[in-house]
Amino acid sequence: MTWERAGFALLAAGVAALxxxxxxxxxxxxxxxxxxxxxxxxxLVLLGCSGQVSLGQAAFYGLGAxxxxxxxxxxxxxxxxxxxxxxxxxxxxxxAVGLPALRLAGHFFVLATLGFGVIVNxxxxxxxxxxxxxxxxxxxxxxxxxxxxxxxERQFYYLIWTxxxxxxxxxxxxxxxxxxxxxRAILGSExxxxxxxxxxxRYKMQVFVASAAYAALAGAVYAHYxxxxxxxxxxxxxxxxxxxxxxVGGLTNIWGGLFGAxxxxxxxxxxxxxxxxxxxxxxxxxxxxxxxxxxxxIMIFFPRGLVRGAIDLRHAQAHPLPVPGGTAxxxxxxxxxx
Amino acid sequence: xxxxxxxxxxxxxxxGSIYALVALGFVLIYSVTGILNFAQGEFSMLSALVCxxxxxxxxxxxxxxxxxxxxxxxxxxxxxxLAIRPASGAHPLTLLIITxxxxxxxxxxxxxxxxxxxxxxxxFTPGPALVLLGGVLIRQAIWAIALSLAVVAAxxxxxxxxxxxAAVRACADNAFAxxxxxxxxxxxxxxxxxLSAALGAVAGIxxxxxxGATYDMGLALGLxxxxxxxxxxxxxxxxxxxxxxxxGLIEALTTGYLSPGYGTAITFLVxxxxxxxxxEGLVHGARRRPA
Numbered sequence: 001m002t003w004e005r006a007g008f009a010l011l012a013a014g015v016a017a018l019x020x021x022x023x024x025x026x027x028x029x030x031x032x033x034x035x036x037x038x039x040x041x042x043x044l045v046l047l048g049c050s051g052q053v054s055l056g057q058a059a060f061y062g063l064g065a066x067x068x069x070x071x072x073x074x075x076x077x078x079x080x081x082x083x084x085x086x087x088x089x090x091x092x093x094x095x096a097v098g099l100p101a102l103r104l105a106g107h108f109f110v111l112a113t114l115g116f117g118v119i120v121n122x123x124x125x126x127x128x129x130x131x132x133x134x135x136x137x138x139x140x141x142x143x144x145x146x147x148x149x150x151x152x153e154r155q156f157y158y159l160i161w162t163x164x165x166x167x168x169x170x171x172x173x174x175x176x177x178x179x180x181x182x183x184r185a186i187l188g189s190e191x192x193x194x195x196x197x198x199x200x201x202r203y204k205m206q207v208f209v210a211s212a213a214y215a216a217l218a219g220a221v222y223a224h225y226x227x228x229x230x231x232x233x234x235x236x237x238x239x240x241x242x243x244x245x246x247x248v249g250g251l252t253n254i255w256g257g258l259f260g261a262x263x264x265x266x267x268x269x270x271x272x273x274x275x276x277x278x279x280x281x282x283x284x285x286x287x288x289x290x291x292x293x294x295x296x297x298i299m300i301f302f303p304r305g306l307v308r309g310a311i312d313l314r315h316a317q318a319h320p321l322p323v324p325g326g327t328a329x330x331x332x333x334x335x336x337x338x
Numbered sequence: 339x340x341x342x343x344x345x346x347x348x349x350x351x352x353x354g355s356i357y358a359l360v361a362l363g364f365v366l367i368y369s370v371t372g373i374l375n376f377a378q379g380e381f382s383m384l385s386a387l388v389c390x391x392x393x394x395x396x397x398x399x400x401x402x403x404x405x406x407x408x409x410x411x412x413x414x415x416x417x418x419x420l421a422i423r424p425a426s427g428a429h430p431l432t433l434l435i436i437t438x439x440x441x442x443x444x445x446x447x448x449x450x451x452x453x454x455x456x457x458x459x460x461x462f463t464p465g466p467a468l469v470l471l472g473g474v475l476i477r478q479a480i481w482a483i484a485l486s487l488a489v490v491a492a493x494x495x496x497x498x499x500x501x502x503x504a505a506v507r508a509c510a511d512n513a514f515a516x517x518x519x520x521x522x523x524x525x526x527x528x529x530x531x532x533l534s535a536a537l538g539a540v541a542g543i544x545x546x547x548x549x550g551a552t553y554d555m556g557l558a559l560g561l562x563x564x565x566x567x568x569x570x571x572x573x574x575x576x577x578x579x580x581x582x583x584x585x586g587l588i589e590a591l592t593t594g595y596l597s598p599g600y601g602t603a604i605t606f607l608v609x610x611x612x613x614x615x616x617x618e619g620l621v622h623g624a625r626r627r628p629a
Contacts, residue, residue, distance in 0.1 A: 053431050100614040107374055107434050111568065112613050115606040118561070122603035236557075240438055247435060289446020295439030299432050300425045 043214025048251035056113035062234025064216025094212030136230025250305020354586020355486035360563025363534035379560020381538025386551035414535025
């Protein structure tokens with residue numbers, strides 16, 4: 001626990017100091033995107049802690065973005081007001097979706113969130129009078145610092161990373177106290193948890209709503225940061241992208257969410273820059289091939305994520321004999337027993 | 339309006355027969371292994387693109403289709419060996435995520451090999467369209483409906499009348515008990531993936547003369563087939579076929595009467611309704627017991 005606190009303090013200090021060393025607009029923009037993705041991914045990991053996987057995360061991200069953009073454009077409210085308003089509204093939507101969806105077990109819940117995500121995306125494309133359809137929404141009001149001028153890239157950096165670290169801390173607190181113990185019990189066995197008096201459906205709902213609110217918050221900030229939104233970044237593909245980030249970091253590892261978001265975003269940039277040099281003719285979303293293979297390899301060999309996977313691997317090398325409950329082979333069953 | 343309806347029904351039956359094949363592929367893998375194979379649509383995509391390429395190399399259509407189907411069967415078997423088996427025994431959600439990865443990998447590889455341009459196949463038997471009950475039915479649509487019915491019939495004969503078919507059914511019913519009588523669930527899993535790939539290949543090759551083929555056709559096709567399988571009850575083969583026709587008809591009717599853009603949304607609303615109201619699907623079937 002103290003180690004973790006020290007780690008968090010170190011991270012916060014590093015995040016605060018980083019803009020001193022990073023000056024290019026590109027690097028700053030990349031860090032901002034990582035921060036936004038980290039918020040979404042930590043939400044997904046929070047959900048993973050209750051044994052659930054969602055393919056609707058991009059839809060909640062998009063609803064937050066469209067919600068805040070429409071509120072600020074239509075009603076003329078300040079984005080400082082519409083960001084929390086949109087986040088709260090999306091939390092309400094998640095509650096309504098969760099009521100029937102959370103009654104479904106295992107992969108049926110995944111399917112329900114997938115269906116929800118597809119429907120939300122179709123509505124974004126089709127409700128042209130409201131959403132602008134495929135052309136999206138332009139001229140989204142900027143965030144204003146001190147009510148005068150739009151926030152700069154650097155100011156967004158501090159805003160986004162304050163939110164990201166806050167989200168991380170909150171998620172860590174949720175998963176380390178009473179709720180966290182309840183979630184671990186649910187992850188182990190819903191029936192056993194219920195038998196011990198854990199209110200399974202209440203905790204699952206809380207975590208689901210929280211994960212949607214995380215995504216919506218990131219989406220709302222994204223809308224006022226980029227100031228242009230269209231349906232394509234919120235499609236099923238994006239939900240899979242967030243899932244990859246969560247899986248890279250470990251589906252039940254809160255800190256892993258930050259690591260996964262950073263690793264996959266940087267990898268994405270490297271692939272986009274390097275692959276065309278080797279294969280000049282490929283265009284479009286060819287990097288899906290690499291992500292697909294990555295996803296398969298991680299799920300087969302490191303189902304607990306790359307960070308834990310590396311620790312387990314070193315552990316296995318240091319202790320060649322099987323350690324009770326500690327070998328890599330025992331992990332999937334231990335981690336994901338339904 | 340009255341002239342529109344027969345046309346929409348014919349279109350719905352045509353696409354429905356394609357969805358039925360894809361849905362059967364889902365059901366086959368799910369009942370034997372308990373895995374929802376998200377990459378099912380990619381088998382159709384690969385077969386269509388391989389077939390188009392072989393045709394461009396001046397092979398006759400029949401040979402091209404057979405080679406493409408055989409190649410995709412091999413891809414299905416390889417998928418099982420390389421991606422599914424190494425994770426055997428893992429949580430169903432882990433396996434589901436693996437199939438997402440497989441699907442993304444195939445889509446990306448297809449984009450690298452074939453690019454984003456659409457490919458076409460000629461109709462199997464070119465000729466004027468038929469007029470039926472006030473609607474127009476192109477010849478390829480008859481091929482699609484007839485072939486899918488023939489494949490479904492052949493599959494039912496395989497399961498009902500042959501020893502390997504009985505072994506697959508035994509494994510779907512109880513993997514542990516089938517091991518006790520000498521049936522290897524691993525071999526059945528391999529067989530299920532290979533057969534599912536074959537079903538996907540037939541669907542992909544038959545539909546391409548109508549719709550064309552692109553590297554990203556598998557996602558939409560797989561999702562529709564998947565909705566059909568869920569409507570049918572997931573472990574229920576006749577239900578999946580009915581579900582396929584139902585999804586095809588729903589899609590055609592919403593496209594005709596509502597708006598083309600909402601077809602997908604309505605289909606998925608039906609999926610949610612089925613999931614929320616009755617987990618076993620509209621067509622009641624035996625629920626899969628955990629192996």
